[in-house]
Amino acid sequence: MNQLTRFFWFCSGANFSILKRTPTESNKYFGIGATVFFTGVLAALAAGYALHTVFQSLLPAVLFGMLWGLMIFNLDRFIVSSMRKKERAWAEWKLAIPRLVLAVLLALVISKPLELKMFEREINRKLDEKKTEFIAQSKANLAKGFPEIQELESRIETLKTEVSEAESFRDQLQKEYDAERFGEKTSGTSGIVGLGTNAKKKEQQLDAAQIALNTLRSRNQVRIDTLEAQIREFMALRQAEFEKQQPGIDGFDGLAARMDGLSALTSESSAMALANIFIMLLFIAIETAPIFVKLISPRGPYDELLELHEEKVKLFKGEKWVIAKGESDARVGYFQDTHFYVTDLKKEKTNRKNRAESDRELANWD
The missing domain is CATH 1.20.5 (Single alpha-helices involved in coiled-coils or other helix-helix interfaces)
Structure with a gap:
């Protein structure tokens, strides 16, 4: 317990030698240090999750998360330890305002990745919807890029229509032939039962229509098979282009995409927006708690x-x-x-020397 207390004292930035002389202050700085420590832990978790979302790798996420957590811990410790209790309250608040602004900014940075984690299921559903839209849009764009497929499909439909019309004509002749045999009176039959002259004519027409239908069906089937082979070639090219775009669509799962998904969810649902605001306020309260404890606690x-x-x-x-x-x-x-x-001595020596030289010169002249 003593080691834990000293550790949280260290986290609060308190001076050990002074704090040991004031045991009544121990719990206050123990709580401040614990808040600073757990804020750093939350920052490390948030950064680790954010980096894991970006790089999809555990080791870089863990290392950077620990580095980010230590940096936030150091900043919070500096903010708390640099505050001093003054005799006047306004002097304290004036010095605390820049620290509070910095604490709020840190809280916003820390809370965002954890918000993404808390709403992960809803965000995944929104991302799946986005991916589905991207896939449909990609296929539509690729379809516009291969107009040959639609042209070939139209030709196939034309050939099938020809066969259908021939089948309808054959079926009509079949009905007239049956009506002629069974004596049904219509505009095209005689109404006499049996295989008479009219029935034989109807039979010949039916046989000719069947032969024409078989010939048309066989010829058009060959054409249809050729056209479908061409369509498969174009569709293979289109699928290859789609597969090139598929990794980009599947990779639509980064940090920016998740933040965009969260923004869309909060704009669509007032409950999600309210929950998002409450989570943000919670982290702001946690981050600014040590500063407010220092401000509101008595000297x-x-x-x-x-x-x-x-x-x-x-x-x-x-x-x-x-x-x-x-x-x-x-x-x-x-x-x-x-x-x-020393300067005066040098000047005196110089003057004496000059006077001696002057005296010698005068003596020489005499």
């Missing part, structure tokens, strides 16, 4: 000792500065005094 003994320690450092710095400045001024004064004394 405690830890803050007093920390401020005392910082003030002592400032006083020590001032003392060192005064001492260093005094020593520097003394050295400068000594240098100036000694430097000017």
